[in-house]
Amino acid sequence: MLQAVALRCSRGERRLFTDLSVKVERGSLLAVVGENGSGKTSLLRIFSSLLPPEQGSVLWGGQDIHQLKELYSGQLTYIGHLNGMKDDLTPLENLMSAMSLAGEPCSNNGAKEALEGIGLKRPIHHLPSKVLSQGQKRRVALARLWLSTRPLWLLDEPFTSLDQAATDVVTQRLLMHLQRGGLAVVVTHQEVALPTEVVQRLRLMG
Amino acid sequence: MSTGINWLKYSSPQAFYPLAGHLIPWFACVAVALMGVGLYMGFFVAPTDFQQGEAYRIIFVHVPAAWMSMFLYVVMAVWAGIGMGLNARLSFMMAQAIAPTGAMFTFLALLTGAMWGKPTWGAWWVWDARLTSELILLFQYAGVMLLRTSIDDVRRADRASAVFALVGVVNVPIIYFSVQWWNTLHQGASVSMATGSKMASTMLTAMLLMTVAFWLYSIAVILARVRCVMIERESSPVWNDEKPAVIQETVEAR
Amino acid sequence: MQWGSASEFFAMGGYGLYVWTSFVATALCMVWEVLALWRRRAAACAEQRAALLGGTDETTA
Amino acid sequence: MSGSSMWEAVSGIIRRDLLLAMRRRSDAAMSVFFLVIVVSLFPLGVGPEPAVLRTIGPGVLWVAALLACLLSLGRVFTADYLDGVLEQMVLIPQPLALLVGGKVVAHWVISGFPIVLLSPLLGLQFGLSGESLGVLVMSLLLGTPTLSMIGAIGAALVLGVRGSGLLVALLVLPLYVPVLIFGAGAVTSSMAGIGGEANLSLLGACLVLSLFLAPWATAAALRIALE
Numbered sequence: 001m002l003q004a005v006a007l008r009c010s011r012g013e014r015r016l017f018t019d020l021s022v023k024v025e026r027g028s029l030l031a032v033v034g035e036n037g038s039g040k041t042s043l044l045r046i047f048s049s050l051l052p053p054e055q056g057s058v059l060w061g062g063q064d065i066h067q068l069k070e071l072y073s074g075q076l077t078y079i080g081h082l083n084g085m086k087d088d089l090t091p092l093e094n095l096m097s098a099m100s101l102a103g104e105p106c107s108n109n110g111a112k113e114a115l116e117g118i119g120l121k122r123p124i125h126h127l128p129s130k131v132l133s134q135g136q137k138r139r140v141a142l143a144r145l146w147l148s149t150r151p152l153w154l155l156d157e158p159f160t161s162l163d164q165a166a167t168d169v170v171t172q173r174l175l176m177h178l179q180r181g182g183l184a185v186v187v188t189h190q191e192v193a194l195p196t197e198v199v200q201r202l203r204l205m206g
Numbered sequence: 207m208s209t210g211i212n213w214l215k216y217s218s219p220q221a222f223y224p225l226a227g228h229l230i231p232w233f234a235c236v237a238v239a240l241m242g243v244g245l246y247m248g249f250f251v252a253p254t255d256f257q258q259g260e261a262y263r264i265i266f267v268h269v270p271a272a273w274m275s276m277f278l279y280v281v282m283a284v285w286a287g288i289g290m291g292l293n294a295r296l297s298f299m300m301a302q303a304i305a306p307t308g309a310m311f312t313f314l315a316l317l318t319g320a321m322w323g324k325p326t327w328g329a330w331w332v333w334d335a336r337l338t339s340e341l342i343l344l345f346q347y348a349g350v351m352l353l354r355t356s357i358d359d360v361r362r363a364d365r366a367s368a369v370f371a372l373v374g375v376v377n378v379p380i381i382y383f384s385v386q387w388w389n390t391l392h393q394g395a396s397v398s399m400a401t402g403s404k405m406a407s408t409m410l411t412a413m414l415l416m417t418v419a420f421w422l423y424s425i426a427v428i429l430a431r432v433r434c435v436m437i438e439r440e441s442s443p444v445w446n447d448e449k450p451a452v453i454q455e456t457v458e459a460r
Numbered sequence: 461m462q463w464g465s466a467s468e469f470f471a472m473g474g475y476g477l478y479v480w481t482s483f484v485a486t487a488l489c490m491v492w493e494v495l496a497l498w499r500r501r502a503a504a505c506a507e508q509r510a511a512l513l514g515g516t517d518e519t520t521a
Numbered sequence: 522m523s524g525s526s527m528w529e530a531v532s533g534i535i536r537r538d539l540l541l542a543m544r545r546r547s548d549a550a551m552s553v554f555f556l557v558i559v560v561s562l563f564p565l566g567v568g569p570e571p572a573v574l575r576t577i578g579p580g581v582l583w584v585a586a587l588l589a590c591l592l593s594l595g596r597v598f599t600a601d602y603l604d605g606v607l608e609q610m611v612l613i614p615q616p617l618a619l620l621v622g623g624k625v626v627a628h629w630v631i632s633g634f635p636i637v638l639l640s641p642l643l644g645l646q647f648g649l650s651g652e653s654l655g656v657l658v659m660s661l662l663l664g665t666p667t668l669s670m671i672g673a674i675g676a677a678l679v680l681g682v683r684g685s686g687l688l689v690a691l692l693v694l695p696l697y698v699p700v701l702i703f704g705a706g707a708v709t710s711s712m713a714g715i716g717g718e719a720n721l722s723l724l725g726a727c728l729v730l731s732l733f734l735a736p737w738a739t740a741a742a743l744r745i746a747l748e
């Protein structure tokens with residue numbers, strides 16, 4: 001269970017949010033919505049432990065994530081607004097190296113299946129990533145979700161530059177993750193097409 | 207204990223600001239007084255040196271400046287370390303306030319070193335361990351300050367310059383040792399600057415007086431600068447002791 | 461007292477240039493630092509006052 | 522986390538960086554070309570007098586190696602920072618300092634090791650004798666990893682900062698001074714017939730010290746840069 005306790009965050013002089021508390025149970029998704037610059041990404045980065053909160057703390061299973069350190073990063077898959085992939089490597093190489101670095105090494109076939117799962121056909125797997133479109137690059141980054149066995153997913157605007165078909169596939173994948181008892185925090189400016197009972201919405205006012 | 211609580215209270219900028227304001231005049235006055243006494247001792251009481259003649263009197267500013275430059279760097283690094291360890295804003299502010307004064311003393315140590323070297327060694331600059339370390343120290347002060355000014359986000363600037371200050375603290379002794387080593391290899395100028403045991407006691411007294419004066423001056427200046435830093439950083443609440451009531455009224459009237 | 465006259469004092473046994481440059485430079489640096497701090501403080505206070513009177517309402521979350 | 526998965530992550534980082542360098546070979550070649558050009562400029566500037574060249578040779582070679590290393594520092598973290606690989610790296614469930622060590626090893630293999638390999642040729646240009654050439658190679662072999670280690674701290678500190686190219690030079694060059702002194706000193710003293718062992722062991726000490734301290738400082742700097 002992921003819990004935020006009285007978080008406060010400022011960027012520069014601007015106070016983004018203060019005294020923010022929220023709880024995400026197993027099998028549910030927290031959709032963080034709000035205008036640009038309202039602190040959605042900052043909140044996600046606080047959840048990921050990249051950004052220490054100015055005040056307050058994030059608890060994972062009741063323990064502070066800054067004490068858990070690597071134990072906590074072993075629980076999560078974070079996909080930021082940057083895709084975290086190299087233009088000079090092929091989608092397949094990108095995916096496989098990302099997975100093996102994250103400590104969840106996958107086989108060649110497993111990676112191919114994941115890429116196909118998100119709708120990238122075989123010929124694309126071996127092209128250098130720099131020739132891919134934005135949407136295709138985003139799909140390569142999201143293909144990690146097909147291989148991830150981590151309970152907590154942190155996604156920053158996962159649907160950006162995805163077409164409707166890919167959006168649906170990713171949503172299905174999210175639903176499957178939740179049904180297996182996973183948790184997710186998704187920053188998004190559009191509606192997540194999931195049953196309302198598993199989605200908890202958090203609107204940041206900025 | 208009650209004293210412990212008192213000290214903790216001053217670790218917050220809001221409480222430290224007025225405290226610093228009260229302390230500055232005292233440090234400044236004593237610094238000026240001691241400097242006066244030190245200069246009098248240095249010029250009128252201390253005798254002429256056998257070997258160096260009157261030129262030796264430069265050490266009354268050179269040695270204190272050199273000591274302060276090294277000492278302030280260490281103090282800056284300590285504040286930086288405390289800031290990193292405890293995530294204390296006041297510590298970072300202190301580190302920020304110390305750097306310019308430390309850099310100034312480093313510059314003065316180099317300048318007066320050259321002034322002392324020309325008549326004594328016959329050269330403005332000699333690559334001995336002390337001068338070289340001072341030079342590198344100046345670069346490191348410059349690095350700390352430049353790193354801070356080139357990062358816009360205050361929090362990141364604080365922490366990045368703290369890391370560099372801490373790395374530098376390891377570097378300076380290594381440089382000192384390495385240049386000394388290098389000089390033995392090149393049989394260069396292994397000249398000692400301190401006149402050491404031969405120093406008359408009045409010379410020593412004058413030098414120590416000047417050192418204490420420089421020390422107090424540094425404290426006063428650094429406290430004044432840390433107050434500036436506090437005002438610059440806090441946009442909203444004023445700890446300004448200059449008529450806060452008037453500002454209050456204007457805001458309400460608007 | 462070891463100086464016979466004022467000119468002897470300023471000559472510093474022939475090293476006057478070096479000695480006085482050192483001391484004057486030190487004094488100038490210190491005075492300059494104090495003045496710079498003074499101005500910095502005045503500027504910071506003025507800026508803060510302007511910010512307060514100008515009323516930046518961003519702080520209300 | 523077991524030791525094997527730790528090793529897996531570190532070697533994974535090294536392999537990926539080497540693979541990327543293979544895809545962009547011109548990048549790695551550039552710092553080597555820079556070294557050759559800078560070193561070749563000196564005889565043209567000072568004149569062809571063999572005795573003079575032999576005297577300045579070790580210093581020139583070492584300063585040039587230092588500058589070549591400095592120029593390549595931008596490549597250590599900048600690309601990873603911009604494309605988001607760095608934030609993924611920070612979130613790998615392994616101690617960040619170790620992963621940083623992997624990055625630095627890769628950087629050294631790409632831009633430090635070619636310098637070591639090339640140095641005997643450049644030494645010949647300055648009329649260094651066979652034994653001195655051996656000491657030169659040894660000193661660079663011990664010294665360039667230290668340069669990469671220290672340089673990584675600076676590279677991490679200036680990530681995403683305006684004017685980072687010049688700033689990293691100002692930060693890192695003072696830290697390079699001891700390595701320069703011991704490295705050039707080793708060659709000079711072997712030429713003087715004293716033997717370079719003492720200097721070489723001091724270089725080794727610098728390497729060990731930087732291996733212990735630099736990754737932690739770099740990891741701290743990276744976390745700060747990503748906040």
